[in-house]
Amino acid sequence: MKKMLHARIQKHLSTPRAQLILINLLTCGLEVCLAAGVTFVPPLLLEAGVEGKFMTMVLGIGPITGLLIVHLIGSASDSWTSRYGRRRPFIWLMCVGVMVSLIIIPYSSHLAALLGGHHTGIEVAFLVLGIGLLDLCGQVCFTPLEALLSDLYPEGESCRRAFSVYALAVGLGACIGTLLPAVDWSDSWLAKQLGGQEQFLFILLLVIFTGCVIATFFVSEELKPGTVQVEVPGDHPVRKGPCLQACQLWTFPLRAWQLVLTLRSVCALFPRLRTFCCKVPVTLWRLFVSQLCSWMGLMTFMLFYTDFVGEGLYKGVPIAKPGTEDRLRYDEGVRMGSLGLFLQSVVSMMFSCSMDHLIKMFGTRAIYVASIVCLPLATIVMCFSSSITVVTISAAMTGFTFSVLQIVPYTLTTFYHHNRQMFLPKYKDAGGYNNVTEKERKTGFHKDTPNGVSLFPSHTPPDCDAAVTVAEPSTPKHGICLDMAILDSALLLSQVVPSLVMGFIVQMTQTVTAYVAVAAAFGFIAIYFSNKVVFDKSDLVKLTAL
Incomplete structure (x- = not known):
């Protein structure tokens, strides 16, 4: 039982x-x-x-x-x-x-x-x-x-x-x-x-x-791209289920060789990264630049929004002594700013739930560009409005931008890799993804594979197949995780730059409104680069024509 x-x-x-x-x-x-x-x-x-x-x-x-x-x-x-x-x-x-x-x-x-x-x-x-x-x-x-x-x-x-x-x-x-x-x-x-x-x-x-x-x-992880079928001779009757490690002792040298190759590839990461940065396809570069400008505007707003509300709208003083009127106004403004960021998360959740329907109705390009446009419009309203209600509603609407930036760029990257010969031509590697069959690329779930298994698999007795699957020693140099890292580095960079420069800008302008003004400026720049992103084959044809 x-x-x-x-x-x-x-x-x-x-x-x-x-x-x-x-x-x-x-x-x-x-x-x-x-x-x-x-x-x-x-x-x-x-x-x-x-x-x-x-x-x-x-x-x-x-x-x-x-x-x-x-x-x-x-x-x-x-x-x-x-x-x-x-x-x-x-x-x-x-x-x-x-x-x-x-x-x-x-x-x-x-x-x-x-x-x-x-x-x-x-x-x-x-x-x-x-x-x-x-x-x-x-x-x-x-x-x-x-x-x-x-x-x-x-x-x-x-x-x-x-x-x-x-x-x-x-x-x-x-x-x-x-x-x-x-x-x-x-x-x-x-x-x-x-x-x-x-x-x-x-x-x-x-x-x-x-x-x-x-x-x-x-x-349970996926079957690793670049796997081959190896015929294992033997007198055993054919039964279902992979059991390479349990039944085929001759594969231990192959496992050892794979470990050596893995260690060698890890040691070669630094020079490979330098080469990689010089050979990133133009489609990925355009997506990265658009992502960087978009996150720069959004993170500039999110990092300093509570301070903007506390000092700009409530006229509080953060360095005032606790209990004074100036400090109490600032603390109240920070709480209202936190409410605005909370509503931003709620709006982001709402759009995330309906994103698939919205993209089917309006298309990926329209949703992506509209979300970028929403950011500078919301921050411009904050610059000229002194109403806490209007500012809070504008802050909540940036949740649309936050939701789209978490979905569309990563689905585009996956789309590029699924059609890598067309969108990522510089990634053509011998022994890489180009040798993977269409069936292997489209199959997402393999519950019990040597390369990705659950820690708690079902307890079935080991069986031997006449044909078992083993991973090739050679692995693709450019995988999707490295490209995801490029997109995530845009998010990391968007947190570093505002932290370094915004204090100097506010000191020069003598107003905390500079926070949302700079966010709006990055938003307008992001609108330009969002129109340069490659969404489909027609965009690639236009890019090639240039």
Whole structure:
């Protein structure tokens, strides 16, 4: 009876819909941790004695470090081979970093006390380490997650739906992550036992995130591109089910050779990345530039929106003493700004749910360009309006842009790779994707393959086939995870640049309205480049004609 129940559960978990939910549970968990964790960063830094002018430098550590390693993670994932697939080992590695950071941040003072010495300096060091680790691992983890979605859902409509659910999970995580810090946990019994509000919140985040990570143990990855059929001679009768490792001892030298090739490819990542940057196809470059300008405008708005509302609309003073009228006005403005960002997440979820229908009705190009146009229009309204209601509604409407930027660019990248001979001609590699048959490219789910298996497969006895599948030693140099890393580097870069330059711009203009004005300027630039993105074959023909 237990075996039958286990088999039924395993069969249900292996369906495409269940796999999509399991993957996006981690997406939601990551966003919850990033949204809620970063909320407590400024007060924790101030309490530890960090000056306000160094705050943006600390917040920039994670994105800057992410820019340095995200392409390495993407390239290594594309060439990786293991029994757990290409993506999940790197996903789990980043998740471990997130878990460690969720422990370091709330207990930085306790860790500093254990080491003794200069308590304040060590506490700040632990706090900065935890914040940088959370931001770095949390954001870089999205890259192999996006590649895994693209692997499992390669077709146009299924891919679009998969990334719509992905964007929905991001929006839901942002909502939950925004609401959790708003609840006063300090009076609860568990919060008192753990040490206070911050400690309880981060332990709660750790529990939620651990459950989301466990969900990925049940994900079955795709069959690796570039597999071949090998005839295995033998007198055994033919039975169904792969059992290469159990029945064919002669394949161990091949496994060892694969490991050597993998280690060699990892060592060659740096020179390959330099060559890759010089050979990126024009279709991908255009998408990257459009993505960069769009995220630059959106992140400039999101990073400084609460400060804009607190100082610009409520006329508060952030450096005023606590309890004074100026400080109370600023705090009230920050709360209203947080409400605007919460409504942005809600609108993003709404558009994510209906994105497939909207694209079918209006087309990918119209939806993408319309979402980019929405950003500068909303920020221009904020520049000239003093009504908190109008500004909040405008902030909520940027959720349309946020939703589309989480869906369309990644579905386009998957579309490029599905038609790589046409859209990515520079990626023609011997032994790469060009040798994969049409059937292999279109098949998304293979539940029990040597290259990607669930951690908890159904317990069936090992069987031997006359024809078994083994992976080729040669792997494609340019996989989709590396291209996803390029798109994600646009997001990371869009967080670094505003943090470095916006303080100087506001100081020069003497007004916080400069925040939304710069966001509008980036939005108008993004409109121009969004019209240069290649959406279909007709755009490619026009590009070739030039």
